[in-house]
């Protein structure tokens with residue numbers, strides 16, 4: 095067994111049965127290609143490296159053969175690889191200015207650019223000096239590619255370079271390119287823990303990790319949805335995110351009256367607010383805190399979306415369905431996702447889905463897997 099087989103599908107089966115041709119052109123970001131290829135394999139993909147002559151000056155074809163288990167194609171042969179290999183996506187990463195321009199013009203003078211003429215779907219991850227990226231000719235070629243439906247992973251600007259996007263982003267965009275349906279829905283994910291301020295430096299908070307919200311946002315992005323997140327923790331940079339700390343912040347975001355096709359609220363929102371004191375409460379002295387019932391957030395989400403899904407954390411399994419059923423009614427939700435305190439901070443979760451007509455189903459797994467079932471509801 096080739097070593098690449100041992101990691102296949104280790105993260106997910108999302109790319110199982112999919113073949114990605116990884117086109118590698120001659121930029122310094124070639125050094126990221128081993129990690130990139132292996133991350134795609136971890137999601138179940140078969141990866142076939144195709145390298146330009148210039149790319150072979152940066153990394154060796156043998157390195158890519160080791161990384162993927164497939165011999166790197168560095169030139170076409172009598173096998174006519176560009177038409178005989180059935181592939182789902184041509185991902186060009188890094189994509190040099192030279193290769194991008196040739197793809198825009200339909201030039202097929204090496205194996206990579208010839209594959210570009212037979213690809214059904216293409217995703218380019220440009221990488222070059224800023225002056226090259228901003229060049230008028232290159233920008234015209236990017237526009238031409240976009241008009242043909244070619245997808246781009248935007249480069250990260252900094253240090254006078256348009257650097258190739260990070261591996262996490264390229265993998266997310268590859269998944270999005272291969273999994274997205276037509277006409278992505280607009281979805282808002284609210285997640286994390288609120289922190290109710292005691293004074294200017296301390297908060298009363300809870301143990302919600304935000305892992306469920308992160309999994310939901312990433313899954314929605316990969317499905318081609320137009321995702322926005324309101325989160326108390328850092329989300330992947332490609333998810334448009336509004337940061338919140340307290341219930342007061344959340345109420346401010348709700349007041350903006352944005353609308354969505356669906357809102358999923360899995361945030362652990364405090365049931366209480368505190369009368370905040372100014373400055374820093376002196377230490378070393380006993381103090382009394384008065385907790386007031388907090389305004390309920392879920393009912394305010396109703397007018398923001400056609401579908402509203404909330405979460406209910408119960409202390410034990412016997413309480414989950416009654417509590418989730420109560421929440422659907424009280425907060426006018428389409429669904430409540432019941433779960434127990436074991437799921438707090440954990441990578442996996444057991445959930446009970448309850449709709450307006452009662453319990454729908456129970457499921458468990460990694461939060462990434464459960465996120466798929468929840469998004470199927472919308």
Ligand SMILES: Cc1cc2nc3c(=O)[nH]c(=O)nc-3n(C[C@H](O)[C@H](O)[C@H](O)COP(=O)(O)O)c2cc1C
Pocket residue numbers: 118119120121122123146147148149189190191192193194221222223226
């Ligand atoms: C050290 C070095 C680094 C380079 N890095 C890049 C780069 O990041 N992006 C780019 O567009 N070209 C870069 N170039 C220039 C390309 O290698 C050159 O344009 C080449 O013709 C690209 O060929 P290819 O697109 O067939 O791989 C670099 C050249 C050298 C010598």
